[in-house]
Amino acid sequence: MCPEVLKVNCPNCGREVVRARPSEAPFFPFCCERCKLIDLGKWLDEQHRIEEPLEPGAGASGGA
């Protein structure tokens, strides 16, 4: 019986990540917690940009 070994490259730094068991790689498919957080930050940053409201002249009134 051979164990289920997964071999991937870290999406953040490209380092080879070998996972023998899910419990051995808590940050899979990332190589470490740092890479996972960095990649997460990228996604959050992109979402933030998309959700950014673009309404020029909002609340600009007065005159007459």
Ligand SMILES: [Zn+2]
């Ligand atoms: Zn990495």
